[in-house]
Amino acid sequence: MDTPSHRGLFVVFEGLDRSGKSTQSARLVRNLKDQGHQVRHISFPDRTTPIGQMINSYLKGQSQQEDHVIHLLFSANRWEAAESISHDIASGTTIVCDRYYYSGCVYSAAKENPSLSLEWARRPEEGLPRPDVCLFLDISPEKAAERGGFGHERYEQSEMQKRVRELFLRLRSSPDENDFVTVDAGQPADVVEKEVLQIVVKTRESIDAHRSSLRSV
Ligand code: TMP
Numbered sequence: 001m002d003t004p005s006h007r008g009l010f011v012v013f014e015g016l017d018r019s020g021k022s023t024q025s026a027r028l029v030r031n032l033k034d035q036g037h038q039v040r041h042i043s044f045p046d047r048t049t050p051i052g053q054m055i056n057s058y059l060k061g062q063s064q065q066e067d068h069v070i071h072l073l074f075s076a077n078r079w080e081a082a083e084s085i086s087h088d089i090a091s092g093t094t095i096v097c098d099r100y101y102y103s104g105c106v107y108s109a110a111k112e113n114p115s116l117s118l119e120w121a122r123r124p125e126e127g128l129p130r131p132d133v134c135l136f137l138d139i140s141p142e143k144a145a146e147r148g149g150f151g152h153e154r155y156e157q158s159e160m161q162k163r164v165r166e167l168f169l170r171l172r173s174s175p176d177e178n179d180f181v182t183v184d185a186g187q188p189a190d191v192v193e194k195e196v197l198q199i200v201v202k203t204r205e206s207i208d209a210h211r212s213s214l215r216s217v
């Protein structure tokens with residue numbers, strides 16, 4: 001049970017479109033609340049802010065943006081939430097977040113714009129609150145597509161999803177992203193749910209044992 005002297009955890013879900021992030025993050029929120037924790041569920045892009053509305057219009061194909069510009073808008077959309085994330089965690093609330101800077105890096109780099117590398121893409125994210133654990137729900141683009149097919153937003157097509165997955169795997173192998181844990185998202189939802197909860201409980205124990213404070217990206 002959280003007390004004010006006990007900081008919250010920062011848990012992020014990442015993965016391809018249709019990897020099960022929404023389902024699994026909602027289940028984790030419910031499980032943590034059942035254990036008595038204070039939890040806030042957020043997602044990026046946060047389409048409710050003025051910057052988020054520009055992103056939404058771009059994703060729906062209603063407006064165009066230069067690749068670097070949309071990248072920086074996605075990043076700015078995280079920065080505008082950064083203070084409230086740090087504040088909640090310090091006051092004992094756990095944040096469960098669908099997508100974060102990892103998506104920011106890989107979706108932009110997957111466009112194969114020669115001046116927008118994975119390394120370039122990560123720079124504006126430096127200094128953001130760093131997740132305690134990033135749960136990468138790994139699924140093949142083929143299996144993801146079988147789950148009722150993709151929607152109609154920009155990026156929801158198989159060539160893009162293949163490049164996104166390759167870049168997630170590249171990011172995972174970087175020493176900078178040592179909070180990345182891969183979960184096989186092709187398993188039944190109940191199995192994934194249990195694995196996720198185990199990983200989060202272990203993360204909680206390790207944070208408590210070391211009294212680790214929240215780090216920065
Ligand atoms: P959603 O499907 O989770 O609402 O995300 C919308 C799309 O935005 C999804 O295809 C991933 C993409 N995206 C980026 O390109 N950059 C980012 O920083 C984030 C958070 C998402």
Ligand code: MG
Binds near residue numbers: 018153
């Ligand atoms: Mg989507």
